[in-house]
Amino acid sequence: AQTVTQSQPEMSVQEAETVTLSCTYDTSESNYYLFWYKQPPSRQMILVIRQEAYKQQNATENRFSVNFQKAAKSFSLKISDSQLGDTAMYFCAFMPYTGANSKLTFGKGITLSVRP
Amino acid sequence: EAGVTQFPSHSVIEKGQTVTLRCDPISGHDNLYWYRRVMGKEIKFLLHFVKESKQDESGMPNNRFLAERTGGTYSTLKVQPAELEDSGVYFCASSLLHNTEAFFGQGTRLTVV
Numbered sequence A: 001a002q003t004v005t006q007s008q009p010e011m012s013v014q015e016a017e018t019v020t021l022s023c024t025y026d027t028s029e030s031n032y033y034l035f036w037y038k039q040p041p042s043r044q045m046i047l048v049i050r051q052e053a054y055k056q057q058n059a060t061e062n063r064f065s066v067n068f069q070k071a072a073k074s075f076s077l078k079i080s081d082s083q084l085g086d087t088a089m090y091f092c093a094f095m096p097y098t099g100a101n102s103k104l105t106f107g108k109g110i111t112l113s114v115r116p
Numbered sequence B: 001e002a003g004v005t006q007f008p009s010h011s012v013i014e015k016g017q018t019v020t021l022r023c024d025p026i027s028g029h030d031n032l033y034w035y036r037r038v039m040g041k042e043i044k045f046l047l048h049f050v051k052e053s054k055q056d057e058s059g060m061p062n063n064r065f066l067a068e069r070t071g072g073t074y075s076t077l078k079v080q081p082a083e084l085e086d087s088g089v090y091f092c093a094s095s096l097l098h099n100t101e102a103f104f105g106q107g108t109r110l111t112v113v
Helices: none
Strands: A003-005 A010-014 A019-021 A024-026 A032-039 A046-052 A064-069 A074-079 A088-096 A110-115 B005-007 B010-013 B019-024 B031-037 B043-050 B053-056 B065-068 B075-079 B088-095 B108-112
Touching: A003 A088, A010 A019, A019 A110, A024 A074, A032 A064, A032 A074, A046 A064, A046 A074, A074 A088, B005 B088, B010 B019, B019 B088, B019 B108, B031 B075, B043 B065
Parallel strands: A010 A110, B010 B108
Antiparallel strands: A003 A024, A019 A074, A032 A046, A032 A088, A064 A074, A088 A110, B005 B019, B019 B075, B031 B043, B031 B088, B043 B053, B065 B075, B088 B108
């Protein structure tokens, strides 16, 4: 069974600054995917970024990038040039690669507040 | 294109009553998932449909929960009879077959009193 741990319940960052959200996971799988999802207040959860475990290169999507350390089972999300619209709950999630779609295992989430 | 839609957005029921949650996935998405988040805890998987078939229902808490997806389109999740510990936010998600990106609905907040 997989577990995903997000140990920080809340974080706050000043607008335009950079913030890093931590996530660790535990699995015996060798192939898997890792995700960061964002849920703004009263809105639906959307995918921020995805990383395939077999890829060594860290995924990047505009201001969002990850630091994927496979040996350490760490998957942190860096948000550069934080914007007010980044205020949301962020969930780290794991999906094993089974050749067919599988379920997501989530962490508890972290509430990020961006201060003007 | 419409996203994943869930009805109702909120439901407050008394212990022992029945509630049915509905999820309309994105058209053409064969995968449909139900998840639940109890206050302060992780979002937990409940079950997974591929078209109308239950692919994985290992997360269903007990036999008070019944999920259906007739015709492989929308899905319902019925809780009968509801208990206090069933309170939480129920999320539905859908995805294309063999695609890892899941699209989530806004969730149904269920409160059992």
